[in-house]
Structure formats: structure tokens, C-alpha cells
Amino acid sequence: MASLSEIAPASAITAPQAAPQAAAEAPRPKLDDVMLSMDVVDTLRHQESLVTRELDEDQREAELIDRLRTIYHNQGIEVPDRILEEGVKALKESRFLYTPPAPSLGTRLAGLWVHRGRIGTVAAALVGLVGAAWIAHAALVDWPRAREHKLQRIEISETLPKGLEAARADVKAQSRDPAADRQADQLVADGSAALGHGDAATAKQAIADLGRLRDQLRQTYQLLIVTRPGVPSGVFRIPGRNPNARNYYLIVEAIGPDNRPIPMAIKSEEDGSTKTVTQWGVRVGQDVYDAVRRDKMEDGIIHNRKVGDKQRGRLDVDYAMRVQSGAITQWQ
Known part of the structure; x- marks a missing residue:
């Protein structure tokens, strides 16, 4: 078992090792000191004209500190000089100053994430508008x-x-x-x-x-020669392309079972137009025309008015007189 005299030298060896370790550990600033330094920097930053005027001259730093002390004293706050000095130094070193990062993909994505609520609202509104436009276009x-x-x-x-x-x-x-x-x-x-x-x-x-x-x-009707006062029963026309010729027509009408004229669509051989009329001229030979004229001249009455019959189920008239192809719708 070792004696006290034997232990003492060991203590003498280990004791000097503790001093450097204690000296190496510098005291950490208190949180209050850090907050005061930040406040000093903030005050300096808001007093931009003062900072610009004073800090451009290093020899007048003491006067700046004195003015800062007066500002805090007027506010009822006593700030140690070391804190004021630390604040001025921190301002010079741009400590406690936020410097935004350089633009990059990461900063853009971070910005989108920060504003995701507003972006989401706008995106939802746009989606709603697009959806409404699509529905309207589809519906209309x-x-x-x-x-x-x-x-x-x-x-x-x-x-x-x-x-x-x-x-x-x-x-x-x-x-x-x-x-x-x-x-x-x-x-x-x-x-x-x-x-x-x-x-x-x-x-x-x-x-x-x-x-x-x-x-x-x-349709069922009779094709009869017109015998009304003021209306001719027959006419002749001189064709424009042959002044020496004459075309003869009987003026007729289609009388239905109710004894009323039936409107008919007739194509004129003179101008090629088709008109719906109740009276028109049917082209006949001169012999037929003369026979009708003599019949009317005897007593003013045409005894044989029937030109033909149109039977149900048939397209054309069954003519009782010899007629030629061609018709007119105007003769006056």
C-alpha cells in the first residue's frame, strides 16, 4: 500500500495539466449580451445617416458609441460599452445581417413551397376556369x-x-x-x-x-276552252325568229270536280319560264283554231269547249282535240 509521500509526486505531475485546459475554454457570451449586440446593430442600421457619417471615419468611433449610449439611455436602457463596441464591430463585419442566397433551382423551389398556399389557390382558380370553359365549349x-x-x-x-x-x-x-x-x-x-x-x-x-x-x-279535271267576257278563247302569235309564221293557241283552264279552276305549273315556250296559272294557251294547228273560231262566230257560244280529260291515276290529259307541244302563259 502506497504512502502519502508516494502519492504527492503524482499530484504534482497532474496538477499543471488542468491549468491549460481551463485557459483554453473561453467564457461563452451570455444570451442577453448577444441580444443587446443585435439590438445595437439594428439601431445602427435604422440610423443609416448616422452610420454613414460616423463610420466612414474610424477615429470618431468613440463619439458614435457615446451617441448610441445616449440613445439607449433616453430609452431607459443601460448598455455596457463592450456591448456597444461589439455592436459597431458586428455592423462593420455585417454580422446579424441576412444576405439572401443567389438565385438557383433550389431557391425557386423553396419559394414555391413557401407560397404554396397562394399558388395553390391561383392554380385551383385556373383549373376551375379551364374546367368551366371546357364544359361551356362542350355544352355549346x-x-x-x-x-x-x-x-x-x-x-x-x-x-x-x-x-x-x-x-x-x-x-x-x-x-x-x-x-x-x-x-x-x-x-x-x-x-x-x-x-x-x-x-x-x-x-x-x-x-x-x-x-x-x-x-x-x-288530280281529276277537264281541260276546257275559256269563254268568259273580256278573255279571248284563242290567239295567234308571231314568233320573233320567224316573222312570216304564226303560232295558234287555244286559251284553256283546268276545271276540277268542284267546278273551280285548278292552278297549274305551265312552262312557256316563248321565254322558257314556268309559272303557276289558272289560264294558259295550248298550241294547236290552224285548222283546229279555225274550227273553234267558226263555232264561236255562229252564235257567240263555243259548243265544244272540251279540249281533253285528266283521269285519276294518269299523268297526262287525254285530248279530245289535236294539240301540239308548246304552251304560253302570257298573250297580251
Whole structure:
């Protein structure tokens, strides 16, 4: 067991090692001192004119510190000189001064994250506007257009083919005329060919023409010479291209079962126009014209007024007099 005399030298060896360690550890500034230094720097920064005037001259630093001491004293705050000196030094060294980082992808992403709430609100509003615009465009343009295309497809594939068949059936039910049947078949063929090319307008025209053909077959009337006062029963015309010739016409009207004139679509051979009229001139030979004229001259009455009969189911008039092709709608 070691004696006290033996332990003492060891203590003498270890004791000097503690002094350097204590000297190496400098006392850390207190939090209050740091806060005061920051406040001093802040005061200096807000007193920018004073700083600019005083700190440009190092020899007057003591006067600046004195003024800072007066500022704090007026506020009821006693700040040690070392704190004031530390604050001036910190301002010179730009301590406690925030320096923003240089622009980069990271800073941009950080900025987006910081403002994510506002950006999210704007983005949501934009998405809402885009969505509303899309819905409006779809409702006002796309959907009506799609519906129209659908209706057109149905019209071409179903509606118009059925319309052609129905119109042809109506003509067949009325017709007793082979010429009418041939005309109806041709109209159906033309309409069907048009549908094969997607041409709905031509098919509709074919259906309308079949309807007019049906109506023509249904008509029943007598073609009679007009004998009204002030209206001629016959006229002759001198054609412009042959001044030495004469064309003879009987003025006629179609009288239906109700004893009323029926308007008819008549094409004039003089100008090629087609007009719907109740009286028109039917071209005849001079012999027929003269025979009617003599009949009327005997007693002022035309005893044989019938030019022909139009029977139901037939296209044309069965003429009782010899007529020629051609007609006029004006003679005065």
C-alpha cells in the first residue's frame, strides 16, 4: 500500500495539466449580451445617416458609441460599452445581417413551397376556369355538333330511306300509268344513290318530287276552252325568229270536280319560264283554231269547249282535240 509521500509526486505531475485546459475554454457570451449586440446593430442600421457619417471615419468611433449610449439611455436602457463596441464591430463585419442566397433551382423551389398556399389557390382558380370553359365549349359546341352528326347519320341511314320507300308506295297506290311508274322508279334510284354518297339534300328533293308526282296522279279535271267576257278563247302569235309564221293557241283552264279552276305549273315556250296559272294557251294547228273560231262566230257560244280529260291515276290529259307541244302563259 502506497504512502502519502508516494502519492504527492503524482499530484504534482497532474496538477499543471488542468491549468491549460481551463485557459483554453473561453467564457461563452451570455444570451442577453448577444441580444443587446443585435439590438445595437439594428439601431445602427435604422440610423443609416448616422452610420454613414460616423463610420466612414474610424477615429470618431468613440463619439458614435457615446451617441448610441445616449440613445439607449433616453430609452431607459443601460448598455455596457463592450456591448456597444461589439455592436459597431458586428455592423462593420455585417454580422446579424441576412444576405439572401443567389438565385438557383433550389431557391425557386423553396419559394414555391413557401407560397404554396397562394399558388395553390391561383392554380385551383385556373383549373376551375379551364374546367368551366371546357364544359361551356362542350355544352355549346361539341355536344350540339355531336348530336347533329348523330341525327344526320340516322337521317341518311334510316329516315330518308324509309321516306323514299313510303313516297314510292304512295305513287304506286295512285298510278295507272306506266310512265308514272317509270318516273317514280327513277326518282327512287336517284335518291338512293345520293344517300350512298351522304347527299341528304338530293334524297330529300327526290322525296319531294315523288310527292308532286303522287299529287299529279290524284288530280281529276277537264281541260276546257275559256269563254268568259273580256278573255279571248284563242290567239295567234308571231314568233320573233320567224316573222312570216304564226303560232295558234287555244286559251284553256283546268276545271276540277268542284267546278273551280285548278292552278297549274305551265312552262312557256316563248321565254322558257314556268309559272303557276289558272289560264294558259295550248298550241294547236290552224285548222283546229279555225274550227273553234267558226263555232264561236255562229252564235257567240263555243259548243265544244272540251279540249281533253285528266283521269285519276294518269299523268297526262287525254285530248279530245289535236294539240301540239308548246304552251304560253302570257298573250297580251
